[in-house]
Amino acid sequence: MKLPRTVNKYCPFCKKTTQHKVIIVKTVKVRRGLSFGSRRAREGKKGMGNKGKYSKRPISQRKRGVFKVSKGVDIRLQCSVCNKQHIWVIDGRYKKVEISMFSK
Ligand SMILES: [Zn+2]
The missing domain is CATH 3.10.450.80 (Nuclear Transport Factor 2; Chain: A,)
Structure with missing residues (x-):
């Protein structure tokens, strides 16, 4: 456009x-590294027990076969x-x- x-x-x-x-x-993505959500996500990725929605390792878009080309502006x-x-x-x-x- x-x-x-x-x-x-x-x-x-x-x-x-x-x-x-x-x-x-x-x-620019601003990541708040010490916020509750990101701390919780980090804990879940370690594989320490069931942590709700972060219990599994995240699968990247590439692995799922999804490729988004367009973006919001x-x-x-x-x-x-x-x-x-x-x-x-x-x-x-x-x-x-x-x-x-x-x-x-
Ligand atoms: Zn004006």
Whole structure:
């Protein structure tokens, strides 16, 4: 999917329609290593008894024969007036998302 470099959209901070810069956010997974859920999962992987849903070793997607190629996208708009960002909701999953070079 190709996106334009700039779009005219409603800015919730300025409360009017202004020009926005399109930004594609590369998602970063933040793992909280000491949270209860991850500690519990680590315990289960050790194979120490039955630990509910973590009792078995997880099977990777590759082993199951599932290959997901597309991804959900996180696209934000930056207002040219107040420089604040807000999310632009785009439905569906896409293989590749880029900002087109030939738009204004
Ligand atoms: Zn604004």
